[in-house]
Amino acid sequence: MNTPFIRNHQFNVIKKQAEFLQKTLRSVADRGVLATVRHQAVMNIVEAFPSLSEDQKGMLEQISALESAYDFQRYLAALEPYLEPFPPITLKQIQKLFPKNKKLKIPDLVSIDFRYVTYLGWTDIATNKLFIVYSYGGQFIGIEGRLTPTNKKGYCLFCNRHHELAFFSVQTKSASASPDNLSRFGHYVCLDNQVCNESITDTGSLEKFILTARK
Incomplete structure (x- = not known):
């Protein structure tokens, strides 16, 4: 076997x-x-x-x-x-990762070949939001943020390859004492998540971004 x-x-x-x-x-x-x-x-x-x-x-x-x-x-x-596929995940599990999005649009999971997925990502064109699900330490992490196309090519933070880019901006809690004080950080990533998954050869930058966004 x-x-x-x-x-x-x-x-x-x-x-x-x-x-x-x-x-x-x-x-x-x-x-x-x-x-x-x-x-x-x-x-x-x-x-x-x-x-x-x-x-x-x-x-x-x-x-x-x-x-x-x-x-x-x-x-x-x-x-x-x-090939070790991305861990099995259900629609309900994804919905729980984004509890504030009651009308969350989720891709057709049946149509995805999870053998070729490092992170599950999809864009909601209506809201210009990118959603990412990643498996880390045996748990799923979900982050979302504003996606702004740049109409230019450059090096993606996640895959470090030269592709069409978008700026991915994520809202996080700041280091301020006030829990309501929010801040944003972001970086340039591939506009096409599938292309990014086909190119990524190291998960270091991806994991650093996701763990920072989760804080």
């Missing part, structure tokens, strides 16, 4: 290394350079995992021996059964 151990952002790391290795194979003939690039690709992949069994590590290290585009396709396809 296949035990899932590859999260979406880690699979994105693997795909990124596979793409870079294929480009190198097409453009470089020097065996020494190729050996170095192959070794570095393996290192970058393994470093994306806090821990690996010997079998899991061996499975991932197979990328170093691949040659053709077909080999890489088969390699990635063989890893898909080991």
Whole structure:
């Protein structure tokens, strides 16, 4: 039985290394350079995992021996059964995360392939709000904020890739003694949540933002 151990952002790391290795194979003939690039690709992949069994590590290290585009396709396809999906979540669980939004519009969860989800995000166009649900420490965290398209490309805080951006502004309680004193903070993120999930290779900046927004 296949035990899932590859999260979406880690699979994105693997795909990124596979793409870079294929480009190198097409453009470089020097065996020494190729050996170095192959070794570095393996290192970058393994470093994306806090821990690996010997079998899991061996499975991932197979990328170093691949040659053709077909080999890489088969390699990635063989890893898909080991993808660890975003934890199961129901409509009621999501609604409880946003209790003040009585008319909360939630995406069709059945249509989402949660294997490729690092964070669940959707935009309510009517209110220009972005909603994010993230699993942290065995619990779901929900944050919401104003989303303002910038009509320009740049680097997203969450995925650190160059995409169409929007400014995501979240309201939080300030450090003031008054509990009613609210403040806002925000950052530039991908306008398209799906594109962001397809690109994210590290959850550090995402988690820092979400934990700050939750305070």
